[in-house]
Every structure is written in structure tokens, then in C-alpha cells.
Amino acid sequence: MTQSVALFVTCLVDMMRPRIGFAAIRALEAAGCDVVVPQGQTCCGQPALNSGDRAHALALAQQTIAALEPYSAIVVPSGSCAGTIRCHYPELFEGDADWLPRAQAVAAKTFEIMAYLDEVLGWKPDGVRLDATATYHDSCSGLRELGVKAQPRRLLAQVQGLSLTPLAGEETCCGFGGTFCVKYPAISNAIVGEKADAIAATGADLLLAGDLGCLMNMAGKLHRDGSPVRAYHAIELIAGMGDGPAIGEEP
Incomplete structure (x- = not known):
């Protein structure tokens, strides 16, 4: 039976990497799934929320x-945005008799995309192949707010020819942190520097994650360091689009 999702x-x-x-x-x-892209959507409000x-x-x-x-279901290719809707919207409207039930209803049917594909649908990619070695970074919001950890790895394990190698400190922040990297650039750069060193030490061809903000931060540092490692959102590989331009390589 076809599942309708937004x-x-x-x-x-939308602005930086539409191919995701x-x-x-x-x-x-x-x-x-029958996929709809609601036209009224814009920012979820996370940057404003994080900035007070x-x-x-x-x-x-x-x-x-x-x-x-x-x-009936909302799917998000970002642990941070999904976490904002699912975890923080009900907190925002606590005590608001009109908006709290609406926030809770939307939160209950919002899912990070890889968790939705793996846990809700029990789907596995079929006939997808990419001969490469990859390492995976767990973004803070997806991991800690939504429990996204094993799901992307199970899906990636079905990609033929792809080998996953462990990343030291895979659960450690990359230094992006939304507005954190703007407010505290020196600290952010030091954190992502350690992350880039750990990525390079894996010997992997590809860096994967589930949040574009983290990926842009890490890809930028790797590029500045002259690293050959190329960065992709995991859903790109799972969908069979891992042979296109990496993050930062778009014309």
C-alpha cells in the first residue's frame, strides 16, 4: 500500500544542496511512498531558537x-530540523491551549529520513552500488535527540561495493552547531580541525553524515587542508546518487 508523506x-x-x-x-x-513537498514550508526556526x-x-x-x-507523516533529511520539530516544538508551546495540541500532533508524525526508511518502512535499497570506502559522522541532534545511529548504517550496508570504516570520535560534535560556528569561530575551527584529522586517519574515500550543516563544515575544513576525502549526505548514496558531485564541488 502506498504511504503518503510530506x-x-x-x-x-533547498538553498545549498538541492540534490539531497x-x-x-x-x-x-x-x-x-507518495511524496508531497508542501509549498508553505520555510525555516523550522531552529537558528532563532538556538539564539534565544x-x-x-x-x-x-x-x-x-x-x-x-x-x-499523515513528515520526513526530514536532517536530524537537527527533525529534532526541532519533534522535540522542541511541544516545549515551545507549553501552556498554550491552542497551539500545544497542534505542535504535539505534528511532532508525533515527524521522522528523520533514514530512521523512517529503516524503522517505519523496513525498506532496504536494492540494486544500488558504489565501490568506495566511507566513514560516518553522527550529528549531535540526530544522535542525541532522535536516536539516529544504527539506521543509516543498516541502510548503507545494503549498498553494494561500499565499505564502512569506523571514525574515531564519530559521536563528537564537528564544531558547526548552527549559530555556534558564527558566534565562536575560533573554537568551532579548532573542533572541526580535530574532526578532519580523525577523518583523514580512517583512509576513507568518502565522509557521510545525515545533516548538511555538519557536512558543509567538515567538507570545508577538509578542502582547506587539501584532503581528497569527498563528502555526501548518506541519503545520496542510499538513493543511488553517490556518483555525482560531492558537497562543495557543485558548479
Whole structure:
């Protein structure tokens, strides 16, 4: 039976790496989903929330809830945005008799994409091949707020020819942290420097993760260091789009 889902694209994917959105649609359709991209969606409000701008975070959350609540499931190619909707929207509207039930309803049907494909649908990619060695970074929000850890690894294990090698400190922050990297650039650069060294030490061809912000941060540092490691969102490989330009290589 076809499962109808709404894809919350995220700001970074929409503006910086649209092919992640197309990969998400491709994988969801292969898993038997009818995918809708709601036109009213915009920022989930996470940057405002993280910066203490509660008024703008509330306004963006209300707009997002209104755009997404008609759908039976919402799938997000980002642990941080999915975590904001699923974990923090109900906190934002605590005590609000009108908006809290709406926030809770949307939160309950919001999923990070790899968790949705693996846990909810029980889907496995079929006929996908990429001869390469990859290492995987666990983004903070996806790991700690949503428990996304084994799901992407199970899906990636089905990609023929792909070998996963462990990353030392795979659960350690990359230094991006949304607005953290803007407010504290020196600290952020030191953190991502340690992460880049750990990535290089794996000898992997590819760096994978589930959050574009983390990937852009790490890919940028690797590029500045002259590293040949190429970065992709894991859903790109899972959807059979791992042979295209890596993050930072787009024309």
C-alpha cells in the first residue's frame, strides 16, 4: 500500500544542496511512498531558537505546523530540523491551549529520513552500488535527540561495493552547531580541525553524515587542508546518487 508523506526539505538543502532533496524523494518513492513537498514550508526556526529569539522561533514554528499538519507523516533529511520539530516544538508551546495540541500532533508524525526508511518502512535499497570506502559522522541532534545511529548504517550496508570504516570520535560534535560556528569561530575551527584529522586517519574515500550543516563544515575544513576525502549526505548514496558531485564541488 502506498504511504503518503510530506518532505520537509530544510533551508540548507533547498538553498545549498538541492540534490539531497531529490535523493530523499527518490529513496522514499523507491520505498513505496507518495511524496508531497508542501509549498508553505520555510525555516523550522531552529537558528532563532538556538539564539534565544523566542518570538521569531514561535512565529516560524506556527508557520511550519500549519504547513505540515494536513499530512499523515513528515520526513526530514536532517536530524537537527527533525529534532526541532519533534522535540522542541511541544516545549515551545507549553501552556498554550491552542497551539500545544497542534505542535504535539505534528511532532508525533515527524521522522528523520533514514530512521523512517529503516524503522517505519523496513525498506532496504536494492540494486544500488558504489565501490568506495566511507566513514560516518553522527550529528549531535540526530544522535542525541532522535536516536539516529544504527539506521543509516543498516541502510548503507545494503549498498553494494561500499565499505564502512569506523571514525574515531564519530559521536563528537564537528564544531558547526548552527549559530555556534558564527558566534565562536575560533573554537568551532579548532573542533572541526580535530574532526578532519580523525577523518583523514580512517583512509576513507568518502565522509557521510545525515545533516548538511555538519557536512558543509567538515567538507570545508577538509578542502582547506587539501584532503581528497569527498563528502555526501548518506541519503545520496542510499538513493543511488553517490556518483555525482560531492558537497562543495557543485558548479
